Amino acid sequence: MTNAALSTDSYQTKTAPLGADELRLMDAYWRASNYLSVGQIYLLDNPLLKEPLKREHIKPRLLGHWGTSPGLNMLYVHLNRVIKRDDLNMIYVIGPGHGGPSLVAHAYLEGTYSEVYPNIGQDAEGMKGLFKQFSFPGGIPSHVAPETPGSIHEGGELGYALSHAYGAAFDNPDLIVACVVGDGEAETGPLATGWHGNKFLNPARDGCVLPILHLNGYKIANPCFLARIPEHELRKFFEGMGYAPLFVEGHDPDKVQQQLAAAMDTAVAEIKRIWTEAREKGNLKRPAWPMIVFRTPKGWTCPSEIEGKKCEDYWRSHQVPMGDMDKPKHIEILQHWMQTYKPAELFDDDGKLRAEFASLAPAGNRRMSDNPHANGGLLLRDLKMPDFRDYAVSVPSPGATTTESARVMGKFLRDVMKLNLNSKNFRLFSPDENNSNRWQDVLEVTNRCYMAEIYPEDDHLSPDGRIMEVLSEHQCQGWLEGYLLTGRHGFFSCYEAFIHIIDSMFNQHAKWLKVCNHIPWRRPVASLNYFLSSHVWRQDHNGFSHQDPGFIDHVVNKKAEVIRVYLPADANTLLSVTDHCLRSRNYVNVVVAGKQPAPQWLTMDQAVKHCAEGLGIWEWASNDKGSEPDVVMACCGDVPTLETLAAVQMLRDHLPELKVRVINVVNLMKLQPSSEHPHGLSDRDFDVLFTKDKPIIFAFHGYPWLIHRLTYRRTNHGNLHVRGYKEEGTTTTPFDMVVLNQLDRFHLVEDVIDRLPQLGSRAAYFKQAIREKLIEHRQYIEKHGDDMPEITGWKWGVQGQPASTHRTSTEGDNT
């Protein structure tokens, strides 16, 4: 295949920009990093191969990935060249994060590694340690993990490189994020849409991403399809996504180096030109950003065949090209392979990279392994925060006010946005659900970010908007992660059901945070905040496929130290929680609250205290003060709280002698034992609140089993009865949704009656009345298509039929 780019592309002209000496030095640096990469995978001792290689110098278990490393290494050397020459501010995001050996090698060669890990010095002893520790018990992971200086992207789970890269580039006007995309990785969905980040990158305000497709032909055991389509197709693919691709291709290192240097020169020149155009000439037309297609052999420079089997430039080089090191022949091959890098030429007698080569690397913060953007906590500044109490909804008495809680949150976020506009460190992310989730007031102070064409009739769209809306939960998550890891703040709003789309990305981020907590040089970053509105109970337009409250279940499987879950029942608690989330660090905060008009329960004062406690008795709703309760009615989530209160009122009306204690939970982790979660209630406190022996009827927002899972060790667990979502639902009325799942006021009352034998036979009449109500409900909704007025108009503390009812109609709801 010819390299069409070089011949036809007007802007890649200087085809051999490297002088002979520069080429020689760069080749040496590349060999050094290749040497160190192989060494990490294979060697336990004899790091400089000063003596003949023996079995005992080789690790008993060979773990890691070679195939991607030589390519990553060459790219690193070339990025260094332009960084140093032009004093560029650059970080390196590696999609195929299994190329850990490469990144560790470079951090070591440029000195950062020894600075942060003094035990791994730049000498033979240090190199031995470097080799041994890799993928070794007590050592370091095989991937570009948090332990690797310069990394913001572990890359174990493939697909998120570009989203992370764009997130890092936003609001960092002089940052270039060089982003390697594996050709295997490029087959994933998230990566496939990741390219389109360029429709949201503003060349005046943001830095840029330099994508490099690592077209080494193979993934694990198969070729990649982008490597097996004609080059003209590949070119169109990238041009069609708005890039100007530069093709670099070959087997011969020297020739490839020349091409690559030319491509880098062109790319950097283009980036600078685009930046200048935008910044000095105000040209905000979406530019065709450069990108590089780097087509080189997988496993480049390893033996081309091993025992007659093709290895270099083939899938067999993906992991460890050669195993079974009990074979003397294999030891010989390894020794020969490593010697092709000529270690004695590269490292001095002490094992230190010779100064001539070492000088190729940039210095200090310009080293990609030491760039502060890759340790975002270093750059993190607190947000300027308005006082959330100023946004309080007035609640003269519980239930007297009706408000859309999410909308109140939106007002608060609007002013957070406003206060930090100049700091350029706060963005909101959503899959085109910002307004649907009721954050539209933020549009008063900023716009939606858009770099594609804008029409006159468009609504709050502009290149400098700070609301990121793209119909990809993966992009939202990836951008936000990239933004946070480089030291900024944000919030992700999403439909509750569809946040599962990023379950796996959440896993990776939570794991990243957990590990960072134990790496002293990694500074804390802002928490990843989720706001899940349009939740399971109010999918009026959508129905069953949009009902899934299980993200919380997923989240709580991760380490307690990094996980927080909040279910505020009204606007004032939501405000308090929001404020808390924006101030917290190194957590994942999940906030679930509705966007529909709903009764408000707590004054701001009460809300602040309630949130500080995380859960507590709502005195005004309880009547057991000074005595023992007969039953505890617990609730967590806005809809369950409403149903619980309605049930309590019914109980009070019909069984006034019954002592009911109402507990509301806003911080879900309070339910866990303190031994399991730092927020957990002590057993004593739990027993005092939930009693040791009284029935507890718990109305929960999510799947009921989660509450059991959190509380199974508590004294009174045997009396705990939980109602929640049990996968029953369709497009129906809001109240019918709770009825279908038996979370409604009537079923809750029934649950109480069933658990209080002392009510005896007089309960029978009450139960019958309840059952009849449920039948009435069904008949009513099937006729009228809306809930009964006594449901929609129900108010706390008001007896009998309501005077006026409010509409449950939500037309235009999700628009």
Add this chain to the structure above:
Amino acid sequence: MTNAALSTDSYQTKTAPLGADELRLMDAYWRASNYLSVGQIYLLDNPLLKEPLKREHIKPRLLGHWGTSPGLNMLYVHLNRVIKRDDLNMIYVIGPGHGGPSLVAHAYLEGTYSEVYPNIGQDAEGMKGLFKQFSFPGGIPSHVAPETPGSIHEGGELGYALSHAYGAAFDNPDLIVACVVGDGEAETGPLATGWHGNKFLNPARDGCVLPILHLNGYKIANPCFLARIPEHELRKFFEGMGYAPLFVEGHDPDKVQQQLAAAMDTAVAEIKRIWTEAREKGNLKRPAWPMIVFRTPKGWTCPSEIEGKKCEDYWRSHQVPMGDMDKPKHIEILQHWMQTYKPAELFDDDGKLRAEFASLAPAGNRRMSDNPHANGGLLLRDLKMPDFRDYAVSVPSPGATTTESARVMGKFLRDVMKLNLNSKNFRLFSPDENNSNRWQDVLEVTNRCYMAEIYPEDDHLSPDGRIMEVLSEHQCQGWLEGYLLTGRHGFFSCYEAFIHIIDSMFNQHAKWLKVCNHIPWRRPVASLNYFLSSHVWRQDHNGFSHQDPGFIDHVVNKKAEVIRVYLPADANTLLSVTDHCLRSRNYVNVVVAGKQPAPQWLTMDQAVKHCAEGLGIWEWASNDKGSEPDVVMACCGDVPTLETLAAVQMLRDHLPELKVRVINVVNLMKLQPSSEHPHGLSDRDFDVLFTKDKPIIFAFHGYPWLIHRLTYRRTNHGNLHVRGYKEEGTTTTPFDMVVLNQLDRFHLVEDVIDRLPQLGSRAAYFKQAIREKLIEHRQYIEKHGDDMPEITGWKWGVQGQPASTHRTSTEGDNT
């Protein structure tokens, strides 16, 4: 923007193929479907507008989505035209599944709806019912749900249309899957990679997908970026993905109809040409399949403005364009809008579509709403199955044999594949992990499917392969779903951690199955089978990011009636489970088992019985027969079973008087109460097995809380102590992984001792020995990088230090 396609594309020549009368009829059909779409969203009564529209004719709650419907409707009419003309076998997959009104309207117009739902007849009364039921309590969902005849794709969660479509097209050589992709949907990751299904579609063997990008410009509240890039860029994008795009664009219905008809003619002709080329001339070069870009206004034909606000051709038409029907003005607008479709012209006095128009629809099975491929159970045939017992691993005594269980499964699957090669109804799917997960023997009878370029050195790649490998879990899942829903069989093998990538897709499929179970005309389809190997305990090359056993937790939140989870501890149980999965219907089966060499416990006879029971006492490992056990050691999963048996052996050696009962669980759902899951053990049986009062030490493959969640209602739950994965791990030795999570034999023994006060102070020595062993372990691995010989060489029933140890090296493991 001009329609470049028509002018420049050589193959879209006949620009006005519709005669005046044909156009008139098609326009009428389109209007009829638009009318019915609006009617479903708005009307409760007065379906034919025979009297002036009044408030009470209108639904109190307006739910549903209009914006996408008119476009879907026009496309439907045009697909009907070519189906009928050429007697095509076609189904319709709708990405934006919120276009439910459109698909329901067409199923109704062509008669299918009344056939399957006799209460919704083709008369005024039926139309009234049709309108009322939509998004109405007791009615039908708003999306293209299972209730909709002709649907295999609900489309509530956007992104999977193309993957489903390709899955349906595989092995259906005369099927055309017309697949509408929303321009918003096109921003999602899964959809973005979904286009590349064309690299796996064999024109000789498979049918085809006709993608139609519905470029209506908007998603919920924002423009879509594909609608805001220049057409030449969009064209390159599709050409770069290997398609030949046909552009249709406009506002004026008649003009668009002519263009669309021309595009359809071209597309169908091209498809036929490509099929003929491949089938008659043997040309298997990957063709450029046609696709259509359909750029028309969102909400087309609704009022262009409502109260001064732009509506048609704008995001405001996405859902319900106009709410608040208490305003008389709005009633007028609605009436006028609906009258623009001229219902009196379309429907006769009884409310039936006039014959002149009705005759445009194809008949019988050719109706897309009645195509049997969209009710795959109708076409499903059992697989021919070899006897799985023939693949038994010989197990002369427990633990005597060591085998890779996954590999044995692979042999069995090879022969399933072989037996069904002629039936062309079985495929295996994986994200390039087929061999890594040890199914490589299947390559003896088939190849990996590949339609991109194939090199001579390639390994088992061919256009007619039946192993689908693409580095996208989304594609694997989507293809498999499409394949199953159209009546075929398959298995998806995936790394355990990364199956979370499709959590949300699994949700949608499980919900689909749950609903189908209650729709009598939907026939059962083959189960969706997952094989999760490369599991949490053996991520030797990868470490922490690859460790997550939480998919099971996620799965069990869905309805018990559709969920099955198996954790076979050895090859023979895995064989039995595999056989079972392939025979089952309408379930999701999750099978978790390792691929590493591991001891084998049960003979095939024992395994068959064990799997039939789902869980049971392993007598040969227990010593409590005839008496009461002192402790129950339960285990679930291969690694926990190994550790449990090693612990039991230690206990026997050191505390021979201790009575230990060993229970192994293969069917996880057995643990749940029978009231919760059809497989659940009765409480009586559970009590007999697990005792009512003895300590239970449960070694579990996954997160320990899951076991508590499943068993919290059991009598002896208070004595249940579970060990499992608790998010501790890195790149380390296999045994160290269990140690880090305290699931290892030593911790298990300690757990027993701690729970048996009767052991008194003599336990102290034993405990100390155990702690020392753990320290020895750590020191050993940090020095040698491998597990202690006494661990790697441990064998059931053999005392003392092992004679020979097996290597835990796994180089080339994941290759």
